[in-house]
Amino acid sequence: MTHSDQPRPLQSRASGALTGKVRVPGDKSISHRSLILGALSVGETRITGLLEGEDVLNTAKSMQALGAAVERTGDFAWRVRGVGVAGFAQPKAPLDFGNSGTGCRLVMGAVAGCPISAVFDGDTSLRTRPMRRIFDPLEKMGAKVIAVVEGGKLPLTLQGARDPLPITYKTPVASAQIKSAVLLAGLAAPGTTTVIESEASRDHTELMLKHFGADITSVMEGQHGRRITLVGQPELHGAAVVVPADPSSAAFPVVAALIAEGSDVVLSDVMTNPLRTGLFTTLREMGGAIEESEVRGDAGEPMASLRVRASKLRGVEVPPERAPSMIDEYLVLAVAASFAEGTTIMRGLHELRVKESDRLAATADMLRVNGVKVEISGDDLIVEGRGHVPGGGLVATHMDHRIAMSALVMGCASDQPVKVDDTAFIATSFPDFIPMMRSLGADFS
Ligand SMILES: O=C(O)C1=C[C@@H](OP(=O)(O)O)[C@@H](O)[C@H](O)C1
Ligand SMILES: C=C(OP(=O)(O)O)C(=O)O
Known part of the structure; x- marks a missing residue:
């Protein structure tokens, strides 16, 4: 796969409330x-x-x-x-x-x-x-x-x-x-x-x-x-x-809906296996309005519809033992934490260093270039939320789909647009991310 030959940059600009009902792709x-x-x-x-x-x-x-x-x-x-x-x-x-x-x-x-x-x-x-x-x-x-x-x-x-x-x-x-x-x-x-x-x-x-x-x-x-x-x-x-809808993909419209004022979004058939839902637990602790309905299951895997409404978020401490249940979601949690009031401390993130990129460093860079105060201390990530994000940064994707999607989510509510250098890798896990977010009202150009 040689995406980097043809980088596909994109800009995300705040466009007000996100609304609608979507089903993200299979897990x-x-x-x-x-x-x-x-x-x-x-x-x-x-x-x-x-x-x-x-x-x-x-x-x-x-x-x-x-x-x-x-x-x-x-x-x-x-x-x-x-x-x-x-x-x-x-x-x-x-x-x-x-x-x-x-x-x-x-x-x-x-x-x-x-x-x-x-x-x-x-x-x-x-x-x-x-x-x-x-x-x-x-x-x-x-x-x-x-x-x-x-x-x-x-x-x-x-x-x-x-x-x-x-x-x-x-x-x-x-x-x-x-x-x-x-x-x-x-x-x-x-x-x-x-x-x-x-x-x-x-x-x-x-x-x-x-x-x-x-x-x-x-x-x-x-x-x-x-x-x-x-x-x-x-x-x-x-x-x-x-195959139920992927909670790791749902994470992006969930966080976008929480941070973009006035949003009301429904995500159907999201898998809710408790070993995958650490992000939703954390966002609820931060004050996020995420309601489950139509709870059901297939072949041992539970699923539900999630209704997400824009919420005032507050900083929290995320314990290290929660990491396996949200290991791919820290990037977009860091985006939510940037829009929260107060400090969010995410502990025990050593495994983030060996993913598609060094996600600990890349997440900190993504926040920093957009005016958010962030620190890496050992294996912990500490984000100082100020209730809003200045934005205006260009984010390096490092061949990592989740950095690209997290940065575009950040731009849905930041003061200035957020740019990513390459969206090509989004196709690895969420090929319809850009049109699906646009269908909810996101301004990606
Ligand atoms: O088993 C799986 O399907 C996965 C396990 C996790 O990796 P690790 O096993 O390295 O934690 C996760 O990051 C990856 O996206 C998918
Ligand atoms: C880490 C991930 O996937 P993989 O390990 O399969 O490359 C991911 O999708 O975030």
Whole structure:
């Protein structure tokens, strides 16, 4: 994916109230998993509401390259005919995951349990991200990394295990990508694979594995953790997956509606799995009016409609143990905090340094160039809210979709317009972001 050849700048200017009802695209985490588990199942998986963003499309291509039949049957509707657990075929070319950590790392786990080798690669952002955290446990399970650049980065070649071993693995950081990679490799191992996390991360892999017929249990471990046990070598059966709207994408219109005076916006079908809703909890603590209705669920994943009205926000302290449930939302929370009255302290953000960009530094820069007082102290981000944001800055996106969207949200209510240098990467997770925000009344030009 070579977006940077053609940067697409954009300016966001305050345009008054945002109003209307929209459905943001399907959840990115669930979309990746539905394709991968569909490919590891026997029979047919029908997916509706799939996120057709570049990250997920790259996962779909990788599943095809590994031997599954993956077809688009209509708008956001996909069919996968799987090869069964450990059934992947040797891919003929390197697997290119573009900008996507999730796609790359989960597929590494799935490949680790198959007797094949595959080259994993991605764009210049993904090539900076740590992969040792994934292949360390996979090597304990019998896979081998046979070619890797220094520091454990992409591109790398992974040789899957002929006879994978089940392991008990304690994740070094709360990461659903590490947990999921181990569980996906564990599918091919005899006996039970156990993952222990001291802070619970999103549990979509566990819920979906159960939906596809695996024997998997999850129990509390300590105050905030989980112990997940998977019985290996199940026969997974293709299943129907309805992908709810992505709370990490909903985060952008939610914050825009809270900060733009007079706004009243409804977002339908937003997934409300408690391991994903730390942002909504925090915004409510700040005084944000976010009401849930039409609460329901599908395949273990709860969802609801969210009505969001413009609100006077106040600064709060966000505890470190909340980080896994809102890890992708701190950028846009920092925007909300800039419009609040008082100081917001977000604690324990070390993982933000290893995302599509160093999001801790990039968030601070985004605020600073728009006249907001901000400080990084160790792993904490401290934002001095003054009830309004001067704006007028040009924000560097660093190949990071969430920086681009957060900066454009900031411009929806700042005194002067906010510019971003490149919107191209928004297509990785929220391809319709710009027209959808315009349909609510945002002035993007
Ligand atoms: O498993 C997933 O779908 C994801 C896990 C998170 O990453 P980590 O596992 O690195 O925390 C998150 O940042 C990413 O956007 C999606
Ligand atoms: C971190 C993210 O995704 P990934 O790790 O899949 O690149 C994200 O979408 O914010």
